[in-house]
Amino acid sequence: MTMESDVESIASRTLTEFGGIDILVNNAAIVNVHGDWTEITVEEWDRVQAVNLRSCFLTLRSCHSALSTSTAGRIINISSITALTGQARILHYASSKGGVMAFTRSLARELGPEGITVNSVVPGAIKTEAEVEIFGDLQDAPTILEQQAIKRRGIPEDVAAAVAFLASDEASFITGQSIVVDGGWVMH
Template sequence: MIAGTRRGGRLDGRVALVTGASRGIGAAVARTYANEGAAVAVAHEPGPEPSEQAEKLVAEIVAAGGQALAIGADLADPDAVDALVASARSGLGPIDVVVNNAAASARGPWHELTVEQWDHIHRVNLRGSWLVARAAYPDLRASEHACVINVTSIMVATGQENAVHYTASKAGLIGFTRAMAREAGTDGIRVNAVMLGAIRTEHETELFPDADAVFARVTAAQSLKRRGFAEDVAGTFLFLASDDSSFMTGQVLNVDGGWAHW
């Protein structure tokens, strides 16, 4: 579903591809980008439920006068990633902004993880982010507003039990961000990362349904004694995609309620 993009926003005329955008943080970022004038490719995991959620978000954006397109893709499959970027380009135009938000997650003791579990997390979270950026590279190189925004986790800074494979993949994204920023800077492509703290999303609710217990644990670690929600972090993604951060690359911005201090 596509309609005319509204004008007067900080991302007017730009095309953004946001992965993991059917719900949670990705959906909040997609909605914010559309509100600021971007045409948004809402990339989502294949399957009936994510597809329905993504189409609902697209319908909301279009009804508000924006332009959006839902595209399902398995980021662990290189061919599917290429098809995702090609579909976004065909439907919306050359890509200016890539947000690598999608992530696979699972929990378990480090010594009980299987090779298959380890590899799946890294194929989606780390390799998938590289594949999306690589597929979009011809567009990014030609754009005057090119940027890639990777999503990492506070768990890289704090460590957390039963998440070694996930944490390692998110640490890899920081290295990927810094190395790619150095190399892609010659093409005018900015590459930054957002290190997120504990954000109360649908995914967290599914994993930890006891909201009171999670609140107590999280706020004890944070400087701000409230929970963070997807809407609390979307503004950082807007800043990094806009000209307000035009001289910023290779950086990792913490949005964690003051959990980790640097």
């Protein structure tokens, strides 16, 4: 999702196969290096920014004309709780996800007059296969659960429900918002 020609090809195939684009969900993300900021190379920094933030811009460029002709254009960007809390040892990732939130707000102001809504979903500690692979099974990790008002780990379906809501007609007057899905970890 970091090469403009690849993203344009995906958008073109989608338009051909489905006849339009009503909803764009930007969910590409990587983190890779977990360590002190001094361990992050410039190349790794750039790679994380490209996948996590630049990809949102590239998909926008490739899908905008189809979204603007839709009767219900929706853009939903996936950020991260790390953009709100800060997170040691993944500076590049947290920074990129903060960028996704700023991208969302700024784009909402630009695309609102076209009737396109732009929002972000901000997952907290969600138990995914990738998370288990990196951190092990943290299902009952007290440090995570004690941070949350709801004492269970989030699951992908929790995030999917927020995305589905923002993609629905019921969310047609919601734009520029970050919907936090974290069991009450961060409250604002």
